[in-house]
Each structure stands twice: as C-alpha cells, then as structure tokens.
Amino acid sequence: MRLGTSVVVGALGVGAGALVRRLWARGSAQAETSRERWLVVTVLLPEDEVAPAGRLPEPLAELGDRIEVEVRPAPGDKGTEIAARYRDPKEEHAGLASRVEGESPRQQLRSALRRSKQLLEVGEVLRVSPAPHGERSATPGGALLEKVTEVGRKEGRL
Known part of the structure; x- marks a missing residue:
C-alpha cells in the first residue's frame, strides 16, 4: 500500500x-x-502634416527616447499611420496596481497616441465632461460601467 x-x-x-x-x-x-507589438493609430492627414520635418506630435514627443515611432502611409491611401512601441520591452510591463490605477507604461503610450490623433485631426484633445448621457440608473450594470470607466480614465471612454 x-x-x-x-x-x-x-x-x-x-x-x-x-x-x-x-x-x-x-x-x-x-x-x-x-x-x-506596436500600437498603431491612423490619422486622416498626409504624412508631411503628421510629422513635419520629423517632429512628432507633443504627446508622443513627451515620451522622448523611451519609445520608437514609425510614421508611414496608411493602407489604401487612407491617411497616415503612427506606430509606436517602447524601445526597452521591460519598460512596457507593469504591475497590476499600476494598470488598475491607469499608470502603466502601455496605457500611457495608448493615451499619447490617442491624444496625438486628436490634436492632429481636430486641433485639441477632446474631453467629455460631464458625460453627455447624464446619470446612469443605479443598476448593477450601470454601476459596473461607471467603475470601469473611472478606472480606465486615462485610456478614454469605452
């Protein structure tokens, strides 16, 4: 046995x-x-207006040499793609606490790309405050959506 x-x-x-x-x-x-993994946004502008003389939009320029950026024509002649990733792959990964708080490097890069797209296409970073839908009902789904939106505040609306 x-x-x-x-x-x-x-x-x-x-x-x-x-x-x-x-x-x-x-x-x-x-x-x-x-x-x-590159994060990519498509901007509805010609390449020479997206990065004139190699100058990046301010939100991406703030990240400096930490990121690698490629600006190229979008497929199908649909504007310009801005692709970005961290030069040091270790920098991209962060702990769970920083991801929940919206402070992870990947979230910062996503936010910088989104803000760059808005600045280039609209001329300003758009803010929706207060939310146009008003107050949500106090249902479990509404409360959950409010919490997720609050946590994801630096990555934009769902």
Missing part, C-alpha cells in the same frame, strides 16, 4: 514539474510577442 502511495506522489510531482515548465515557456513566449 505504501509503495502505491509513493508512486502516485512521485507521478504528481513529475506532472507538476511538467506543468510549471509548460507555463514558464508560455509566459516567455508571450513576453517575446509583446516585445514586437
């Missing part, structure tokens, strides 16, 4: 080790692909 228990425990240990190795490999594969 004892021999059977030790065999089962040994098999569980081997299985757990294999699972940990598999999860570790999956996590490092995801990290590799996120390094190559």
